[in-house]
Amino acid sequence: MHSRPKIIFPEVAVNLYKPANPVEVPIVDNQIATLEASPNKIRHITFDVSGTALEGHIRAGQSIGILPYGLKERDGSPAKVRLYSVASPSRGEDGEGKLIATTIKRVIDEEHDTQKLFLGLCSNYLSDFNPGETVKMTGPSGKRFVLPENADDFNYLLFATGTGVAPYRGMLADLLERPGFRNQVTLVFGAPYSTDLLYYDYFREMSVRHDNFHYLTSVSREGLRPDGRKNYVQHHLMDSQEILEPILSRENTLIYICGLKGMEIGLFSMLVRQGHAGYLKISEELNVKPPEQWDTGDLKKRVRPGDRLFVEVY
Numbered sequence: 001m002h003s004r005p006k007i008i009f010p011e012v013a014v015n016l017y018k019p020a021n022p023v024e025v026p027i028v029d030n031q032i033a034t035l036e037a038s039p040n041k042i043r044h045i046t047f048d049v050s051g052t053a054l055e056g057h058i059r060a061g062q063s064i065g066i067l068p069y070g071l072k073e074r075d076g077s078p079a080k081v082r083l084y085s086v087a088s089p090s091r092g093e094d095g096e097g098k099l100i101a102t103t104i105k106r107v108i109d110e111e112h113d114t115q116k117l118f119l120g121l122c123s124n125y126l127s128d129f130n131p132g133e134t135v136k137m138t139g140p141s142g143k144r145f146v147l148p149e150n151a152d153d154f155n156y157l158l159f160a161t162g163t164g165v166a167p168y169r170g171m172l173a174d175l176l177e178r179p180g181f182r183n184q185v186t187l188v189f190g191a192p193y194s195t196d197l198l199y200y201d202y203f204r205e206m207s208v209r210h211d212n213f214h215y216l217t218s219v220s221r222e223g224l225r226p227d228g229r230k231n232y233v234q235h236h237l238m239d240s241q242e243i244l245e246p247i248l249s250r251e252n253t254l255i256y257i258c259g260l261k262g263m264e265i266g267l268f269s270m271l272v273r274q275g276h277a278g279y280l281k282i283s284e285e286l287n288v289k290p291p292e293q294w295d296t297g298d299l300k301k302r303v304r305p306g307d308r309l310f311v312e313v314y
């Protein structure tokens with residue numbers, strides 16, 4: 001049995017620039033991150049923050065804000081800031097903290113009630129920028145969805161859906177480049193199609209170079225499970241037990257969950273069913289009911305992340 005080390009949260013910079021005083025920074029690169037055949041358009045966008053207070057002060061796992069300057073919300077008020085997870089390592093894309101990146105999905109949808117086209121305001125604004133053009137940025141924000149100061153003391157199980165994988169691109173680099181880091185890291189990533197496996201080559205290559213890193217994927221719309229359900233990230237807790245059980249059963253393992261709101265419910269339920277309720281705080285009244293009888297309402301209201309589990313969903 002491994003002991004459970006105390007998690008030391010790092011001192012991180014926050015709100016160096018607020019919506020009232022954003023900083024203007026140029027975009028230096030804007031690349032499509034999904035394959036051409038994909039119906040989803042997700043972009044990897046890089047900003048140059050050199051010479052600003054942000055330079056060298058953004059940790060992997062934190063977010064930056066983009067102010068869609070000059071645009072209006074649907075009610076006619078000036079557009080508000082939108083937060084996006086940083087996809088770069090803490091040393092930046094360039095190794096010096098000057099270039100930072102985010103992962104942006106164009107929101108192209110239909111309004112449910114009116115059946116009219118709905119375009120996400122900031123995601124489309126940002127996706128259309130060319131290198132050399134500038135945007136107004138705020139941040140950074142987020143203090144808890146980061147690696148602990150004593151990162152070497154833990155193993156990591158990282159779950160992501162869609163653009164929720166962005167923070168792990170950076171966190172993984174931070175971890176695997178630490179000279180003393182010998183513990184285990186597994187990333188479980190869910191996307192609708194195999195054309196949407198963001199940063200696939202990067203994660204694959206990392207898994208080849210580092211035998212303490214495993215990369216698992218769940219593609220939801222290219223075939224169903226034997227019981228007729230879609231393949232979601234939580235199913236790896238059943239399907240890939242040989243990889244996940246040795247990590248989950250250690251006291252010094254941390255779980256991070258990032259992506260679609262709702263994914264945490266499925267993961268919480270599967271953690272309990274696989275005998276890992278220890279990662280969760282379960283209310284007294286729920287403990288009297290066997291887990292097979294817990295419904296969605298129970299999971300939403302009466303189960304919370306425990307000290308070793310971090311959630312960032314939207």
Ligand code: A2P
Nearest residue numbers: 161162163190191192220221232233262263266
């Ligand atoms: P699907 O949409 O097929 O139901 P994206 O954000 O790029 O759409 O990707 C999100 C991925 O997460 C998709 O594969 C999506 O599947 C899947 N997903 C949707 N709802 C959940 C959920 N409750 N738990 C886990 N994965 C989910």
